[in-house]
Amino acid sequence: MKQKRWLLSCSLLMIGACVPKWEKIAPSITPAMVKKSGSSDATLQVGRATYIAHCGRCHEHQLPDSVSEADWHVVVPGMAWNASLSQTQEHAVRAYIIASQSRK
Template sequence: MKKLMLGFIGALLAACATERNGPSVPDEAMVDASGESAVTLQRGRAVYMSDCARCHDAKMPKEISSEDWHVILPGMAWNAGISKADEDAVEAYIKAVLAQ
């Protein structure tokens, strides 16, 4: 039990630190606003942070308009070689951030 609690606290602290240094960490409000599952939004953020940041700085989702994301995302997903499922998760994540 103690190890589980320490692991939870560590994960919580890491999430808080990441929030200041990168795009929003999916939370309950994002899930409610987007209608997507927490798992989908978490996967979308993970792909966004790992695959997008491989080639360039990952832009904060709100730095780019929703209209521009519709053009940018398919091309970048193709360039990064990510699966359609991962592209869909990234799109869901971006939409959830923009809905905040």
């Protein structure tokens, strides 16, 4: 019994640790990203916050570079539906993910 309680608090701690961790890992928005995306800094901030909060709920966060730009255009609408995002959040998260890709 004691061991079970320990396990439970441990997994709760791990869930709690996820968001602060991704605050650090998710690429920060730079002026170059804003320029490249053609979206505003505010839009990219919404996209980043949406990505951190929602895109690791069902699976590990998928890094922007793990999928090609062309594939993100296909994947994001489905994942936005999965996460019940608004159209504004969907647009912002796609702009953020693509702007923060390091290739190209």
